[in-house]
Amino acid sequence: MIEVTPQEFDFIRASIKSAYPTFNVMPDQYSIRMWYRMLGDLDYKLCETALMELFATHTYPPQISEIREKCAEYTVPHLKDQGEAWGEVQKAISQYGYYRQEEALESLTPIVREAVKRLGFREICLDENQDAVRAHFFKIYSALAERKSNDAKLPPGILEAKNKYIAQITAQENTAIEQKQQEEAEEDRVCATPEYIDMLMREHGFKR
Incomplete structure (x- = not known):
């Protein structure tokens, strides 16, 4: 994709001002730079x-977010609604069954595949309460779809910075979880030693 040059942006700014002559759009150099x-x-x-x-459709001048959202509508593939996405999952289950998980996942569109992986393909197949499974899938899929839609509207530099911060926080959380698991494992190991068991028995009067 070819980026907007400063000269082309001047035409964009002029067209907005011409379309909305009574509004003070980008009144100074600071706002022009931000836009x-x-x-x-x-x-x-x-x-x-x-x-x-x-x-043609707005009475008031479009904001930056509205322009980016409209551009995203032209370039981002259509995201299925919840019902369509769930139908795709059911079709994969019907076609490949419980035992051909990899093939079933491969047949799904990326965002549906991600939702299924988070919920668990085998869990979806085996859970008898399909109403609850469907509701859980809808919740996961909606969150993923909303994030994908929002990310499509962001400038690449901002999206990259956002993902970097998310990755840092995720890494910190994973490190904290691993550390806690190690501490719990060490505690379990200590509690399982003969010396510790002997101490407990003496404390409770089972042994002198």
Whole structure:
């Protein structure tokens, strides 16, 4: 994708001002820089088309978020709704069954596959309470779809920074969990020694 050049951004700014002459859009250099920073990664023709649609449907000047959202509508593949996604899962189960998990997962679209992995393919197949399983799947899928939709609207630099922070927090949480597990394992090991058992028996009067 070709990014918007400063000259092309001047045309974008001029078109917004022309479409909404009574509004004070990007009134100073600071706001102009911010708008360019937030829109500069977009393809010019894509941005222009999105603006034309917004001009035709919006009474008020579009905000940065609205422009990016409209551009994302043109470029991001359609995300299935909850019912369509669950139907895809049921089709995979019907076609591949419980024992061909890898093939079933491979047949799913990426976001549906991620939701199924989090819930567990075998659990979906074997759980007798399918209403509860479906409700849980809907919740997981909706969260994944919302995140994917939001990420598609972000400038690449901001998305990269966001993912970096998330990765750091996740790594810290995993380290804390591993440390706690190690401490619990060490505690269990100590409690299982003959010396510790002997001490407990003496404390409770079972042994002198």
